[in-house]
Amino acid sequence: MKIGLIGTGRIGAFHAETLKSVPGVERIVVADADAARARVLADTLGVEAAETLPQLYADGLDGVVVTAATSAHAELIHQALDTGVPVFCEKPVALDVPGTVGVAERAEAGSIPVQIGFQRRFDRGYRAAREALRAGDLGWLHTLRACTSDQSPPPAGYVPTSGGLFRDCSIHDFDILRWLTGREVVSVYAQGANRGESFFAEADDVDTSAALLRFDDDTLATVTATRYNGAGHDVRLEVCGSKGTRIVGLDDRAPLPSAEPHLSWQRSAPYATFMERFHDAYVTELAAFVEVAAGRAENPCSPAEALEALYIAEACDRSRRTGEPVKIADVRAAEAPGTAETEPLEAPAGVGP
Incomplete structure (x- = not known):
């Protein structure tokens, strides 16, 4: 070929x-x-x-x-x-x-x-977690915790064309959560912050984010991302069910130094880049x-599956700008020709900017 x-x-x-x-x-x-x-x-x-x-x-x-x-x-x-x-x-x-x-x-x-x-989708850990879930080993899901944490930020010139932290980094988490669970996200609530270089804010982006996702079966997921994870490149997923749990990315190169005395599983240098973490x-x-x-x-x-992940990223970015929860259906409707955008969800009690 x-x-x-x-x-x-x-x-x-x-x-x-x-x-x-x-x-x-x-x-x-x-x-x-x-x-x-x-x-x-x-x-x-x-x-x-x-x-x-x-x-x-x-x-x-x-x-x-x-x-x-x-x-x-x-x-x-x-x-x-x-x-x-x-x-x-x-x-x-x-x-x-x-x-x-x-x-x-x-x-x-x-x-x-x-x-x-x-x-x-081709990583052995994510595939093993998916198989365990499909086999019934985890029972029904209640919580998913995903993180994508870069050790250091990209060049300043990259940020304005990246699409922003949700579309550039967290979109991988959004895709893998849909793929692993076989479920659809119905609403999100997201926040973002800037504590690092000014070029993120200047590009109308954030360097750190956190999002709460609700799936159509009421499973909840948290998705966090940052450009400043000094310990190393950290990508993990906790899949927590009524019968069991699987943690993806918890290997001997995960940048997770323990605060507990005399406890360590690191045997070599932590991952520094996504290309190291996902080489295979x-x-x-x-x-x-x-x-x-x-x-x-x-x-x-x-591309149709990639579009679904993008809708979630768009909803998260809209939520972090408005400070309100956002329905995926509203994002989809807003992009459909001739369809008026509907109001975002009412913020849960005790949650807001």
Whole structure:
């Protein structure tokens, strides 16, 4: 198979190297808006480089991996579909809901697969927790506690184009909670704060957030995120049920120094980045895409599913701005043409800004 890759930054370089070890991939061609950067990566990895996107597609591709800037995702997905090429795209699908809806509707109407990159679906811990829940080992769920905590903030220039903390970081938690439980979120209440660099507030973003989610079966979930977790990169999920609990991400590299005397499970350096924490999941995810592109497997994450996670992120961002709980149905309605937005939920007693 011949696989193209568009975008040769940090995650693009990682994916290009990963593709070299995926069974069935015989040729890799990389491209970038900065053609020189693509050539450097190609020379480093011993793969091919295309000077332009028309050149990338001219010789025929069996699949294309999109790791370019978020602002280009939707256009690049549509371009791949125009040429009839299966596409894998890192989240998010687009910068906003209308762009995401456009991709989701086109993907659902056609036969060319579009796989969105929510790599946690391929992490062994999340999969084991899902299997335990489905097997009945946990009973009925009452509480989910998810966190995404970066060790250090991204560059200032990245923040204005990131979509904000809920859409950039917590959206992974929103997706995995839906995937793991098989349930839908009906309402959220969220808060955000800035105690770090001023460039977050200047971009109308926050560096720390907390959200309370209510599912359609009344399971409650808390989702927290921060750009300043000095102990290390911490991504975990507690799945708590009436019969048992599973904790995802509690391994010997989790950045969780204990305050209890003489207690420690760390055997090596804590995770520093998301690429360390989810290395194996990324590899499995790309191998799955190759199977999807070859027609041997079903798409594990469609744009329509990514859209559902985005609705939750949009609701959280609206809630942290208004200080009120927000229904997912209201966010969906607000984005539908000709549909008036309804009022947010009344704040619970004792909860508010």
